[in-house]
Amino acid sequence: MYIILVYDIGEKRVGKMLKLCRKYLSWIQNSVFEGEITEVKLKELKMKALMLMKEESDSLIIFKSRNERWLDKEIVGKERGETGNFL
Amino acid sequence: MYIILVYDIGEKRVGKMLKLCRKYLSWIQNSVFEGEITEVKLKELKMKALMLMKEESDSLIIFKSRNERWLDKEIVGKERGETGNFL
Numbered sequence: 001m002y003i004i005l006v007y008d009i010g011e012k013r014v015g016k017m018l019k020l021c022r023k024y025l026s027w028i029q030n031s032v033f034e035g036e037i038t039e040v041k042l043k044e045l046k047m048k049a050l051m052l053m054k055e056e057s058d059s060l061i062i063f064k065s066r067n068e069r070w071l072d073k074e075i076v077g078k079e080r081g082e083t084g085n086f087l
Numbered sequence: 088m089y090i091i092l093v094y095d096i097g098e099k100r101v102g103k104m105l106k107l108c109r110k111y112l113s114w115i116q117n118s119v120f121e122g123e124i125t126e127v128k129l130k131e132l133k134m135k136a137l138m139l140m141k142e143e144s145d146s147l148i149i150f151k152s153r154n155e156r157w158l159d160k161e162i163v164g165k166e167r168g169e170t171g172n173f174l
Contacts (some may be wrong), residue, residue: 004091004150006093006116006117006119008116008117008119028148029093029095029146029148030093030095030118030146031117031118032093032095032119032148046163049163050163050164053163053164054164055164055165056165057164057165058164058165059116059117059162059163059164059165059166060162060163060164061115061116061119061160061161061162061163062160062161062162062163063091063150063158063159063160064158064159064160064161065152065157065158065159066157067157070152070153070154070157070158071150071151071152071157071158072150072151072152073148073149073150073151074148074149074151075146075147075148075149076133076136076137076140076146076147076148076149077137077140077141077142077144077145077146077147078142078143078144078145078146079146
């Protein structure tokens with residue numbers, strides 16, 4: 001499964017969240033990650049994220065696609081992340 | 088076409104970018120938008136965004152899917168945006 005993960009999290013917790021997400025996914029921009037992940041690993045990641053998050057203020061959105069080819073990625077401007085193709 | 092748009096942009100230009108993106112898409116989190124859009128409207132949005140952006144520092148990523156059903160969205164924690172289904 002290919003996912004895009006975006007978080008919006010309090011400044012104090014950003015460092016830990018970044019570190020956590022980097023273990024499972026590729027960082028592509030600011031608070032945006034992408035990558036192939038299994039259901040099991042995703043569950044693990046979500047559980048660890050929830051432990052970091054303040055549920056009343058922090059937010060995490062995960063877009064899941066069964067196949068990466070169903071999604072086209074286009075980057076306009078500066079490319080930030082570790083992976084990705086410049087179009 | 089269904090798209091997810093994420094920007095990472097200098098603070099001075101954030102307000103204008105937010106306003107621009109809201110004209111075309113639904114805001115779902117911080118600097119993340121989603122919605123159905125035509126090729127023509129997307130081109131228009133990209134051109135307007137590029138006029139706002141500093142290309143050496145700002146970045147815009149667009150994920151395109153021909154069909155929204157190919158993407159599952161899951162929100163963990165607080166839901167921020169205008170639309171979206173809580174899973």
